[in-house]
Amino acid sequence: MLGRNEHKILERAVGLLKSRDVTGVDYARCAARLTYQLCSAYYLPELERGLIDYGKNLIGVNYVSSNDELVVAFLDDFALDNRGLSEQYLIELCRSYDKVFYIVNRPPPIHRGSSISKIIAEYCNVEVKFVAGLNVDEKIKSICSLLQSTNAARVFCHLSPWSVEATIALSTMSGLKKTLIDITDHNFWLGASIFDDFIGFRDYGRVLAVQERGISPDKYMVLRYYPILPSKVVKFDLNVPSTAVVLFSGSNFFKIYGDDGRFFNLIDEILTENSDAYFVFAGSGNPIKFKSFWSRSQNKNRVLLLGPTNNIAGLFNRCDVFVNTYPHFGGLMTHYAVSLGKPVVGFRGVYAHNFAEDVIHETCDAQISIADQSEFVSFMNALIRSDVKRKEHANSCKKYIRDHDDFHRDFGEIKASGFVANAPLTATSINILAVKSLYSEIESKWMGYSDMIIVSELGWSFILKNPFWAVLFFTKSAWKLARILFYRISKGRVA
Incomplete structure (x- = not known):
């Protein structure tokens, strides 16, 4: 409310x-x-x-007439490496369709040397277009004009939750199938009544879409993604002793703020019980609360705060255990850890959205998220104190590694179904009040944005x-x- x-x-x-x-x-x-x-x-x-x-008052109705199901558009608010799922879907659309119009909803250019620029250079069937306009109405009209010019049968949309210009423009389009790639399934986004169908990345998002957004279950498909890994891993140097067991976590800081600082207290307890453990956090956003907590801790000399890094694979290789964030876990970081052969574990608490196994595989039975606090601390201690235990846990996760071929196969099944979800809705219990209370606490006590x-x-x-x-x-x-x-x-x- x-x-x-x-x-x-x-x-x-x-x-x-x-x-x-x-x-x-x-x-x-x-x-x-x-x-x-x-x-x-x-x-x-x-x-x-x-x-x-x-949109009706500004433009009316825009008709797109296309008989070619193999021509599609991809409307992307970001076009940035490791921002959402731009790279994964751009690759997949280029592999699955004869022609892809990549419409970037921001000013040019796409940075040279980026993963996205390399994808565009690799595939000859993709054409890049940029949305123009100095004001709201011009941007809306530009999106409509670009979509009409493509004669695409379907547009895949990779948008921010508050992408109002794109939402208005898409609402005016007729004759064009509209698919939303749901990258923020845990929270609010615009367009539930505008899109024809939706592709998420886990069962949690599908259940939430049906229960809270009023979306029909046959309109919401689940396609689990994979991480984009560098072809070459560069060594990452950390200023820690050679005998240290490195615990690594990373995200935007908001993912570790909330629940009365429980994440900090858990890490502090683990460091206290393991004198050879070091905690490394690579974060973006506002670090003041992070620094404030650790400045008062007796373990502050074994905590390293890094900024955002372009060498995430090198950092993973240097760490011994990946600790998922709490009270919001990191899906992409979980994939990185699993794909790079690192043991990954996180505290889940009472929040269903922290069930990391759901992001990896629908049948994943590796112990990646733990609901009980004492069990989590005990399991972390066991990983820190035993290299054998770390290898065993990493191997239990490794069998669920996904790559672009898995993604391509599963997307092909969605495409063959006519973008209709036939899978039954999973019985996922979501405590909506607890989630909303958590966000309220994060905003009032931690963020204040x-x-x-x-x-x-x-x-x-x-x-x-x-x-x-x-x-x-x-x-x-x-x-x-x-x-x-x-x-x-x-x-x-x-x-």
Whole structure:
């Protein structure tokens, strides 16, 4: 359920969209981002109806006429290496269709030397197009024009959860099958009422789509992905003793914030019980909470914080155990660990979305996620203290390694089915209230990004024109600044 203030922004968005006011699109994006940040809903039908109405008023209906099922478009908001599943799907579409129009929903270029640029160079049946436009309406019209020019039979969409321009444009398209690649199955995204079918990567996402988004189970298919690994692994140097057992984890910091800092406390307990263990974290985002915790720990000299790295394979090779993040696990990182032959384990707690086995394989019986805290600590201790145990566990995971051939086979089955899911819905129990409560805690106690989202989407004028938001924003900003200054003065830091 949306909070009172978020609901006001949603109402404002819907009203402006109905009156054909372009600022309604900004409000819609803001409402979508806030809903995602707080995980306060999984589907906002009134917002989607507003976006559909805006598209009808702006453009009407765009018809795409194609009799060639082997010509498709791929609309991608990112076109970045290791961002979502851009590389996996671009490769697959090039392998499975005669012609692929790769429509990038951002300004050019695609960086030279990137994995995506190499894929484009390798396949002769892909043509790249960039969405143009200086404002919202121009971007919407550009997406529509590009899709019409392709005469594609189907468009596969790889979008951010708040991709309002793409959602509006797609809602106007007729005669074109629209498939959403569900890369954020655990949270809110736009388009549940707009797409013809959906491809996720685990059973959890399918169950959530049916229960919370109102999507028919035969419209949601599951296609488990695989990691894109470098052809050559470069050595990664860590400043740790040669005898150290290296525990590695990594993600955006929000994945380890929440549940009263339970992830930090678990790692701290494990380090205390194993004097030869070192913990390495490669993260992006806001590290202040991370640094603050470890600066107070007796184990701070055995904790290394790294920034984002392009040599993730080298870092995995240097570590001994991959520890999944909590309270949100990392699916792609789990795949990396398994594919690179490392033992992987994570604490799951009460959250069904942390069942990492579901991402690897539908029948995976390797002990990758553990619900009981004591059992998790005990298992971690066993891995740290025994190289044999680590090898055994790594081998138990290794049989579930997936590659592009597995992905190609499974996609072929989806394609042959006419994009109809025939598998029965799995009996996955999801505690929605617990998940939403977790997100609320992360935002209120750990992140506090909601006000920044409002400023970035609606501008300072919104804050200054609304007394309630002005007082709230400046009070929170002053408190944040005070905490940052106190932290820097105290010189708390992690090596």
